[in-house]
Amino acid sequence: MLGQHLRIRHLVQVSPIQQRIQTRAACAAFNGSQIEIANTSEWDQARPYNHIPKLGTAQFLFHMLPGGRYHKMEFPEIMLDLHRRHGSLYRLPGIMGKAEFLVSNDPAHFERVYRVEGPWPERQGKSILDYHRSHIRKDFYQGIEGILSTDGEMWSKFRSTVNPVMMQPKIVRLYYQKMSNVNKEFIQRIREIRDSNTFEVPNNFEEEINRWTLESVSVIALDKQLGLINKNRNNPEAKKLFDNINQFFVLAAKIELKPSFWRYLPSPLFNKALKALDTIQDVSVGYVNEALERLEREPTKKPEHEQSVLEKLLKIDKKVAIVMAMDMLVAGVDTTTSTLTGCLLCLAKNPEKQAKLREEILRILPHKDSEFTESSLNNMPYLRACIKESLRIYPLLSGNSRVTKSDIVLNGYQIPKETAVIMHYYVLHMDDQHFPRSKEFLPERWLRQTNEEARDSKCPSNSLKASNPFVYLPFGFGPRMCIGKRIVEMELELGIARLIRNFYIEFNHSTTKAFKSQFINVPNIPLKFKFTDVQN
Numbered sequence: 001m002l003g004q005h006l007r008i009r010h011l012v013q014v015s016p017i018q019q020r021i022q023t024r025a026a027c028a029a030f031n032g033s034q035i036e037i038a039n040t041s042e043w044d045q046a047r048p049y050n051h052i053p054k055l056g057t058a059q060f061l062f063h064m065l066p067g068g069r070y071h072k073m074e075f076p077e078i079m080l081d082l083h084r085r086h087g088s089l090y091r092l093p094g095i096m097g098k099a100e101f102l103v104s105n106d107p108a109h110f111e112r113v114y115r116v117e118g119p120w121p122e123r124q125g126k127s128i129l130d131y132h133r134s135h136i137r138k139d140f141y142q143g144i145e146g147i148l149s150t151d152g153e154m155w156s157k158f159r160s161t162v163n164p165v166m167m168q169p170k171i172v173r174l175y176y177q178k179m180s181n182v183n184k185e186f187i188q189r190i191r192e193i194r195d196s197n198t199f200e201v202p203n204n205f206e207e208e209i210n211r212w213t214l215e216s217v218s219v220i221a222l223d224k225q226l227g228l229i230n231k232n233r234n235n236p237e238a239k240k241l242f243d244n245i246n247q248f249f250v251l252a253a254k255i256e257l258k259p260s261f262w263r264y265l266p267s268p269l270f271n272k273a274l275k276a277l278d279t280i281q282d283v284s285v286g287y288v289n290e291a292l293e294r295l296e297r298e299p300t301k302k303p304e305h306e307q308s309v310l311e312k313l314l315k316i317d318k319k320v321a322i323v324m325a326m327d328m329l330v331a332g333v334d335t336t337t338s339t340l341t342g343c344l345l346c347l348a349k350n351p352e353k354q355a356k357l358r359e360e361i362l363r364i365l366p367h368k369d370s371e372f373t374e375s376s377l378n379n380m381p382y383l384r385a386c387i388k389e390s391l392r393i394y395p396l397l398s399g400n401s402r403v404t405k406s407d408i409v410l411n412g413y414q415i416p417k418e419t420a421v422i423m424h425y426y427v428l429h430m431d432d433q434h435f436p437r438s439k440e441f442l443p444e445r446w447l448r449q450t451n452e453e454a455r456d457s458k459c460p461s462n463s464l465k466a467s468n469p470f471v472y473l474p475f476g477f478g479p480r481m482c483i484g485k486r487i488v489e490m491e492l493e494l495g496i497a498r499l500i501r502n503f504y505i506e507f508n509h510s511t512t513k514a515f516k517s518q519f520i521n522v523p524n525i526p527l528k529f530k531f532t533d534v535q536n
Contacts (some may be wrong), residue, residue, distance in 0.1 A: 016432060033282060043409060043414060046412055047413050048413075048414055049413060049415060052091050052094075053090045054090065055090065060092065069081075072336075074399060078272075078519075079103070079422075079424050083427050087105075087201060088109075089103070089105075089106065090102075101401075101421070101422050102415065102422070103422045103424060104421060105424050105425075105427055105428065106411070107434070107468035107470040109411070110425070111468070112408050113402050113408070113421050114402065114470070116405050116406040117403075117480070118405035120149040120151065120156050122152065128148040128255060128270070128277070129149040129277065130145075132149075133145040134149075135151050144319045145158070146323045146326070147159050147162075147483060148327050148330065148331060158320065158323075161316060161320055162313065162316075165312045165316075167486065169486070171487075172489075172490040176374075176377075176494070176500055177371070177374070178225070179216060179219060179490065179492045182215050182225065183212075183495050183499075184369075184498070185280050187498060189229050191531075191533075193208070194530075194531055199532050200528045200529065203527075203528060204526050205526075205527040205528065207242070209340055210337050211229050211233075213330075213334075213337045213491075214242070215227075215229055216491045216495070217332035218334070219310070220308070223295075223309070224294070237283050237287070239278075240279055241283045241333075242333070244277075246518075248273060249518040249519045252273060252518075255269055255273060285326065288325045290466070295311065328484065334522055335396055338515065338521055338522050338523065339394075339396060340492060341523050341527060342495055342515070342532070343386060343492070344505060344507075345511055346389065346441045347496075350441045353505075354500065356382060358534070359381060361383065361497050361501050365498075366495065367499060368502055368534075372497070377493060377494075380497065382443060382447070382510050383496065384489075385447050386496070387489075388446045388474075392429050392443070392472060393429070394514070394515055395474060395521065396521055398425070398521070399422055399423050399424035400422075400473075402420075402423070403420050404418065405417060428471050429472070433467065434466060434468070444464060445465060503533060504532040507529055509526070510525070
């Protein structure tokens with residue numbers, strides 16, 4: 001997810017499932033390969049890899065071309081149909097320069113794959129961004145290409161450089177007040193644009209959410225509010241950034257997820273994608289350079305523990321600071337917009353859950369202008385459960401990918417080292433076998449309840465928990481877990497809490513096909529939410 005590289009606290013109180021994941025992860029950091037690598041006996045008894053069912057190249061290509069079965073389908077729909085036809089493990093042919101993929105829909109397989117990802121996890125599906133940074137604009141990046149497009153030692157070196165700054169639990173404490181200011185501006189903007197009679201916001205409300213998201217990310221990446229919600233609404237650079245990020249995701253989905261000739265002959269779509277990346281880079285670098293000039297003019301006098309992310313990264317390496325800020329701006333807009341939209345839709349369509357959440361928030365924010373503290377943010381388990389459940393129903397991605405770094409056995413088949421695997425979990429999130437009452441929005445499934453609470457509850461969490469801890473990993477797993485997870489959680493928690501504290505939220509329209517797949521899942525319907533003021 002491009003957003004899958006953006007962990008302070010858990011979205012919910014730590015459950016037994018999460019505890020098991022953490023314990024296993026800690027052990028696997030050093031000896032996971034010994035745990036999961038197929039032993040000699042298991043390997044010898046397994047069937048050869050080439051016995052795994054495989055789609056014929058010609059047949060699959062025919063289905064993908066105009067007039068074919070999958071031509072007008074989005075990637076998640078294609079994968080769902082393939083799952084129905086071919087089961088939980090099958091091979092997709094390599095077409096037009098792409099490697100063959102092994103596809104799994106089994107969370108037990110996911111765990112085995114993650115266990116052998118090694119210290120330098122490798123994933124597929126980012127070749128355009130990689131090509132842009134390593135070839136087209138290599139003079140700018142000079143081998144420091146960030147974490148979105150790289151693998152291997154280059155990725156590891158960059159990640160280990162920025163981890164001490166990005167992954168510190170205390171980092172979010174620096175931004176409570178600044179985030180609060182952004183959210184208050186967003187609340188005021190909603191009051192200005194909603195219809196005075198219906199209290200519904202306009203069809204283009206997604207743009208307003210994008211502005212809130214970019215403003216929130218900028219507070220951290222650039223250590224500054226850009227004024228995009230109110231003061232600088234007509235900023236042409238921001239408009240270019242929005243438009244080109246959206247365009248890149250659309251084009252990347254067509255080029256990366258479907259057959260494409262660009263590896264042999266650059267297509268118009270490919271050239272458009274490169275142009276969009278050029279614009280994204282130029283605008284992002286412009287914002288970062290402004291921030292650097294400001295810091296040079298006004299050197300900080302704050303102690304190190306109070307310095308911003310940008311300031312800390314600049315002390316490490318200026319180029320690293322620039323590229324990390326760019327990655328945050330690129331990866332943090334559409335991804336967070338989609339996550340916020342999914343949560344608001346779930347709460348709007350489940351008013352009883354929204355009311356329960358509001359009760360929790362009213363205890364933390366007794367007044368509309370009350371401010372958050374670190375202790376108050378640590379006392380909102382139902383809010384985190386709502387966010388987590390909405391990510392189950394409206395996931396940002398339909399799956400993840402890894403390249404195995406050791407031989408393993410799946411479903412009785414030999415899976416050799418260096419096999420590219422797609423772990424497709426989209427179909428599993430709405431399957432009662434993996435999530436009881438999967439079609440319902442039940443944040444309670446993520447809460448840890450006492451025995452007394454479970455007896456009194458209509459939906460005790462123990463009866464709703466996931467079948468396997470690896471069936472739900474919205475921020476990834478292992479060394480390549482989303483580097484911005486702490487920041488995204490803070491944005492969502494503070495933003496949603498402020499919205500629920502100020503408004504009763506409704507959505508009186510259909511949510512059929514609410515999202516569409518464009519590399520990530522993005523809103524596909526007019527977001528005409530109804531915002532009615534909470535009086536007290």
